[in-house]
Amino acid sequence: MVYQLEFDPYQKEFKQPLNTNHGIWQLREGIVIKLINQTEKIGYGEIAPIPWFGSETLQQAIDFCQKLDRQISDELILSIPDDLPACQFGFESAREDFKNCQNVEISNSQLAGLLPTGISALSTWEKLWNQGYRTLKWKIGVADIKEELDIFQKLIQVIPFEAKLRLDANGGLNYRQAKTWLETVRGTNVEFLEQPLPVNEFDAMLELSKIYETPIALDESVANIRELKKCYNLGWRGVFVIKPAIAGSPQKLRHFCRTNQIDAVFSSVFETSVGRKAALKLASELSNPQRALGFGVNHWFN
Numbered sequence: 001m002v003y004q005l006e007f008d009p010y011q012k013e014f015k016q017p018l019n020t021n022h023g024i025w026q027l028r029e030g031i032v033i034k035l036i037n038q039t040e041k042i043g044y045g046e047i048a049p050i051p052w053f054g055s056e057t058l059q060q061a062i063d064f065c066q067k068l069d070r071q072i073s074d075e076l077i078l079s080i081p082d083d084l085p086a087c088q089f090g091f092e093s094a095r096e097d098f099k100n101c102q103n104v105e106i107s108n109s110q111l112a113g114l115l116p117t118g119i120s121a122l123s124t125w126e127k128l129w130n131q132g133y134r135t136l137k138w139k140i141g142v143a144d145i146k147e148e149l150d151i152f153q154k155l156i157q158v159i160p161f162e163a164k165l166r167l168d169a170n171g172g173l174n175y176r177q178a179k180t181w182l183e184t185v186r187g188t189n190v191e192f193l194e195q196p197l198p199v200n201e202f203d204a205m206l207e208l209s210k211i212y213e214t215p216i217a218l219d220e221s222v223a224n225i226r227e228l229k230k231c232y233n234l235g236w237r238g239v240f241v242i243k244p245a246i247a248g249s250p251q252k253l254r255h256f257c258r259t260n261q262i263d264a265v266f267s268s269v270f271e272t273s274v275g276r277k278a279a280l281k282l283a284s285e286l287s288n289p290q291r292a293l294g295f296g297v298n299h300w301f302n
């Protein structure tokens with residue numbers, strides 16, 4: 001099959017900046033691609049890089065698109081190199097969009113609502129709860145640990161018992177702080193501790209995952225299919241937070257998840273509705289149905 005290719009870079013400002021250990025993220029930049037087939041039908045896909053998670057940069061994706069002919073084939077799409085995972089996702093999603101254009105219906109009870117960092121979480125959780133979220137995600141490793149531990153103690157006093165809380169450090173803790181958090185959350189409604197340590201401290205996270213009963217989740221460490229396989233082969237059996245928009249080829253991702261029984265939680269990269277549709281389709285096939293999807297941020301842009 002051969003397609004006519006069109007691609008449009010975009011910039012969308014977040015309604016509120018995302019504050020994580022990586023820094024403050026204000027602007028989502030990406031590329032919407034259109035594949036037009038011989039019957040003039042259009043398949044849409046999105047390239048939404050996060051270089052600080054190890055994907056290609058926006059400029060690398062734009063350069064790749066610009067070098068392509070205006071007519072591209074299935075073979076070319078399926079041969080996009082693994083060092084362009086966001087491009088692999090965007091082009092393969094557009095190709096698959098011809099097959100299934102309905103959106104995945106999903107309720108907030110199946111999604112994790114994202115709390116603001118710091119003390120604002122205490123005044124925000126109830127709004128998310130009333131919107132139907134039953135899983136809440138809170139970024140830590142942003143402020144001083146004493147301050148965040150104090151806020152955490154207040155938060156678990158007020159949120160309903162049946163709420164699940166995810167803590168995401170974005171690799172911002174050290175070993176001692178990670179142990180402090182894992183001891184603090186023992187017996188609470190914390191569902192998992194996401195990426196407590198930096199990517200280069202995998203062995204320490206593997207050791208902690210064998211000591212503490214609160215699951216540890218990796219996302220920065222498993223940001224693409226190559227890293228996913230590496231961590232699995234090194235013995236990771238905790239939660240795998242998979243961001244399909246930067247993981248790489250959906251076909252290869254399906255093969256890995258169907259071949260290996262992993263505890264996967266599919267998650268957003270704050271893509272637009274184009275990428276979200278394709279990512280949620282993959283999540284509906286491959287994410288652990290017992291866990292909420294990390295796509296609670298569906299109205300994130302101004």
Ligand SMILES: O=C(O)CCC(=O)C1=CC=C[C@@H](O)[C@@H]1C(=O)O
Pocket residue numbers: 018020050112114137168170219267268269270293294295296297
């Ligand atoms: O996973 C979710 O529930 C929402 C998405 C989310 O938290 C993230 C998306 C993209 C980059 C990161 O800052 C962050 C994460 O670390 O998971």
Ligand SMILES: [Mg+2]
Pocket residue numbers: 168170194195219220241
């Ligand atoms: Mg994370």
